[in-house]
Amino acid sequence: MTDLPAGEIPAGSSSRTWRRMRRNPAMAIGVTVLTAVVFFALIGPMISPYDPYDTALRMRLKPPSAAHWLGTDSQGRDLATRLMYGARTTLMLGLAGVAFAALTGGAIGLLAAFYKRLDNPLMRLIDVLLSFPSILFGLSLAAMMGPGLHSLILAIGLSIMPGIARISRGAALSVMAQDFMDGGRVIGLPDVTLMRRYLLANAYAPILTYVTLAFGDAVLLAAALGFLGLGLQPPTAELGSIAAEGRSFLFIAPHVSFAASALIFLIVLPVNMLGDTLRDAADRRAS
Amino acid sequence: MPGRLAHRLLVSIFVLLGVLLVGFLMLQVMPADPAAAIAGAQGTDAEIETIRRHLGLDKPVMVQFALYLSRVVQGDLGQSIINNASVFTEITRAAGPTLELMCAAMIWSLPLGLSLGITAALRRGGILDRVVMAISVAGVSIPVFWVGLLLVQLAASTRAFPIQGRGGAIWTIDGLPHVILPATALGLILLGPVARMTRTTLSDALNADHVRTARAKGAGPARVVLGHALRTALLPIITLVGLQVGALMGGAVVTETIFAWPGVGRLAVNAITTGDYPMAQGAILFLALAFIVVNIAVDILSELADPRLRSRT
Numbered sequence: 250m251t252d253l254p255a256g257e258i259p260a261g262s263s264s265r266t267w268r269r270m271r272r273n274p275a276m277a278i279g280v281t282v283l284t285a286v287v288f289f290a291l292i293g294p295m296i297s298p299y300d301p302y303d304t305a306l307r308m309r310l311k312p313p314s315a316a317h318w319l320g321t322d323s324q325g326r327d328l329a330t331r332l333m334y335g336a337r338t339t340l341m342l343g344l345a346g347v348a349f350a351a352l353t354g355g356a357i358g359l360l361a362a363f364y365k366r367l368d369n370p371l372m373r374l375i376d377v378l379l380s381f382p383s384i385l386f387g388l389s390l391a392a393m394m395g396p397g398l399h400s401l402i403l404a405i406g407l408s409i410m411p412g413i414a415r416i417s418r419g420a421a422l423s424v425m426a427q428d429f430m431d432g433g434r435v436i437g438l439p440d441v442t443l444m445r446r447y448l449l450a451n452a453y454a455p456i457l458t459y460v461t462l463a464f465g466d467a468v469l470l471a472a473a474l475g476f477l478g479l480g481l482q483p484p485t486a487e488l489g490s491i492a493a494e495g496r497s498f499l500f501i502a503p504h505v506s507f508a509a510s511a512l513i514f515l516i517v518l519p520v521n522m523l524g525d526t527l528r529d530a531a532d533r534r535a536s
Numbered sequence: 537m538p539g540r541l542a543h544r545l546l547v548s549i550f551v552l553l554g555v556l557l558v559g560f561l562m563l564q565v566m567p568a569d570p571a572a573a574i575a576g577a578q579g580t581d582a583e584i585e586t587i588r589r590h591l592g593l594d595k596p597v598m599v600q601f602a603l604y605l606s607r608v609v610q611g612d613l614g615q616s617i618i619n620n621a622s623v624f625t626e627i628t629r630a631a632g633p634t635l636e637l638m639c640a641a642m643i644w645s646l647p648l649g650l651s652l653g654i655t656a657a658l659r660r661g662g663i664l665d666r667v668v669m670a671i672s673v674a675g676v677s678i679p680v681f682w683v684g685l686l687l688v689q690l691a692a693s694t695r696a697f698p699i700q701g702r703g704g705a706i707w708t709i710d711g712l713p714h715v716i717l718p719a720t721a722l723g724l725i726l727l728g729p730v731a732r733m734t735r736t737t738l739s740d741a742l743n744a745d746h747v748r749t750a751r752a753k754g755a756g757p758a759r760v761v762l763g764h765a766l767r768t769a770l771l772p773i774i775t776l777v778g779l780q781v782g783a784l785m786g787g788a789v790v791t792e793t794i795f796a797w798p799g800v801g802r803l804a805v806n807a808i809t810t811g812d813y814p815m816a817q818g819a820i821l822f823l824a825l826a827f828i829v830v831n832i833a834v835d836i837l838s839e840l841a842d843p844r845l846r847s848r849t
Contacts (some may be wrong), residue, residue: 258675296823301664315587316632323697345671352547373550376547376757377547377550377554379830380547380548380783380827380828381551381552381782381824382781382782382783382786382823382827383782383783383786384786384823385781385782385785385820385824385827386784386787388789388804388805388808388816388819388820388823389558389562389820392562392807392808392813392816392817392820393558393561393562393565395567396808396809435553439582465676465677469677469679470786472679473679473680473681473786473789475682476679476790476793477789477790477793477805477806478765478805478809479809480807487678489681492679492682493681496685496794498686499688499689500689500692503689506572506682506685509569510679510681510685511682511684513682514677514679514682515680517677517678518673518674518677518678520677521673521676521677522673525673
């Protein structure tokens with residue numbers, strides 16, 4: 250950390266980050282694509298004339314047409330509408346998993362930095378969790394709780410949480426070394442206030458960068474588990490399971506799997522590009 | 537650094553205990569009575585009672601956990617509810633193919649990732665660097681199953697490679713064509729992270745003092761890059777590969793499912809979707825154990841790769 254007054258660090262650095270990002274054309278493309286996908290997922294369901302769950306067996310696996318822009322799936326449902334709802338579900342799953350991870354991981358990291366006594370036991374627990382590949386969380390929770398929403402969110406959350414805990418502990422420790430923390434303690438502020446208004450307010454930037462990168466992983470894990478049949482169950486529109494449904498008709502109607510998979514890619518790629526840019530900017534600031 | 541290795545071993549013990557607890561819990565939440573499930577539809581009450589006592593299901597939970605541990609240590613992972621097959625036997629049969637697939641994926645992706653990373657580091661900021669970085673970010677953003685499905689479509693239209701199953705050991709004439717597609721899909725997971733890490737660490741190493749000294753002494757460019765710079769850059773790359781084994785495992789589960797590869801990942805997924813709790817428990821236990829062993833091996837490897845770690849006690 251520099252010897253700047255703490256309040257100036259986030260303000261100054263974020264506008265500098267913003268300027269760097271704007272000079273990066275890849276970033277502009279990424280943000281545009283992501284906005285388009287989010288728009289597609291949020292506005293699409295409102296304007297689509299079709300219901301994602303209305304089956305019409307006589308309309309099975311139709312190629313794209315004026316009425317069905319992307320054709321229909323194996324149950325005769327409008328694929329474009331399924332994808333809109335699917336993208337919404339996938340985005341929500343990613344957000345929910347990441348939010349769960351950020352809340353628990355962030356709390357653990359801050360507590361470990363704030364209370365020296367808790368540091369060792371909490372971080373050893375994190376080491377253990379960090380040693381599990383995310384797919385094992387997915388598999389074991391699906392096996393224990395049955396595949397579905399709860400096991401899925403928990404699996405996503407648990408696989409991302411340890412990383413967030415580490416990052417927030419690191420960020421919080423460097424804030425703890427600042428004079429204003431001692432100052433706050435001396436004037437008798439309660440621990441909760443110190444943690445929220447002093448610690449968190451100054452440590453959140455690196456946590457946010459990490460969370461952005463983790464969101465891409467969260468979406469990929471949700472999609473992979475959905476594809477394996479261990480995530481949300483049909484007929485729920487979710488991109489991974491739409492891709493899996495299309496797999497049975499890969500040679501007659503390849504567009505079903507293709508469109509769902511491509512949409513996942515279009516969500517994850519810009520998020521990862523954004524995360525990389527944030528990380529590079531942060532690295533450059535640090536050096 | 538022996539301290540690091542000791543720390544790793546200590547963590548591993550807890551990880552192992554955690555995994556065993558998960559495996560144990562998986563059998564606890566089994567909706568059916570495990571004893572009745574093992575006895576089968578024709579099982580008499582007396583038989584069920586005998587099995588119950590054999591499994592220790594009449595004892596307190598802690599005792600049951602201890603019994604479970606002792607059974608696992610002896611390689612007794614129970615029987616499948618579906619076909620009564622020994623879980624241990626099924627897993628040993630599936631472990632080979634999974635290992636084959638992972639090795640086949642690494643054989644092409646590690647050297648290629650390293651070369652891409654070296655190219656990018658030497659031409660930092662240039663057009664090649666940008667291309668490599670674009671490949672790298674696209675590689676980590678693409679769902680594995682998409683790559684798998686695209687390969688299936690491509691192979692089906694060209695009839696170049698078989699798209700289902702395993703044709704025998706991968707070094708045989710029958711086996712090799714079968715592994716090409718799944719290994720291609722799986723290796724892609726590793727390519728991006730390895731290229732990226734090589735680029736970062738190698739660019740740092742190229743600016744290090746000892747590399748400048750090597751240049752000053754008149755070492756040729758190939759010797760400077762491969763002998764001096766890459767040598768020091770290797771350590772983070774090895775560590776990264778160890779961490780990526782987890783991602784590789786996740787990819788293997790998906791790839792095995794797409795290509796009907798008879799590995800542990802497919803075994804686990806099938807067991808979970810069919811409600812075969814003992815089989816799921818065994819497969820997950822095995823995958824976790826394999827992950828722990830690989831990571832310990834990586835720690836030992838990194839000490840061998842970097843003498844600076846060995847001398848610093």
